[in-house]
Amino acid sequence: MTTGRDDDALSWDGDDDPTLDHGVAAEPEDERDTPPSSTPPELPKGFTAVGRGSETLGGADAPVAGSVAESSSAAPTVTADRRPMGNGALIAFGVLGGVYALYAIGWLIGGLRLQGRAEYLVTDVMYQGSLWLAVLAPLLWFATTLLLTRASRAWLRFTWLAAGVVLLLPWPFVMIGAIGQ
Structure with missing residues (x-):
């Protein structure tokens, strides 16, 4: 599937602007060169990650995935699927x-x-x-x-x-x- 400018339904003045890179903002040069790290980012002690993707974040006191402390915990973690009232x-x-x-x-x-x-x-x-x-x-x-x-x-x-x-x-x-x- 192509996302080129020729396939757009409408064309507007300023479509030839070089800063418009198919609707995606250009990344800074230094961020493109860094390889993704294999360890998840850590939160400071006392903070808890919530929301989508929070299970991949590690806290300062959270056990590392696959470690002995994580596998030997006897208490199951309760994940409540509670939403706030509207x-x-x-x-x-x-x-x-x-x-x-x-x-x-x-x-x-x-x-x-x-x-x-x-x-x-x-x-x-x-x-x-x-x-x-x-x-x-x-x-x-x-x-x-x-x-x-x-x-x-x-x-x-x-x-x-x-x-x-x-x-x-x-x-x-x-x-x-x-x-x-």
Whole structure:
């Protein structure tokens, strides 16, 4: 396959410029004369190479390929194929976190409004304990879901968060409201 200038679909003024070497920048003269080294470049101590081709780089404290220290290591290396969250996922987590915070406020307001009506069902101490558990339930669900699904796929994390939105609806606030009826 030829990449000459005659095969280009368009020609522009300045195509005859000698600095244009078929779209490839010219290498400095000293870099062309040096042969490629057989040992990989080393990173300073404390640095870790990441990304494509990082396994070929050697660190100052990394074992040389094929050495005794590398072959005798008992602990297998774990290569996590984790990608950072995208902007959409971060915004969705923020929105769901806000929903859960509003749910906690809804449970508090609805529970305090219901307190006078539920005095005959349970004692005051039992009601206060269950009220604060209900207020903390949305916050605990959100934090627990984020913590336990850290290594899972995003759809699983969002499924558990959506299930919490449905299950933890503050019914006292929905039924009685902030003002009451």
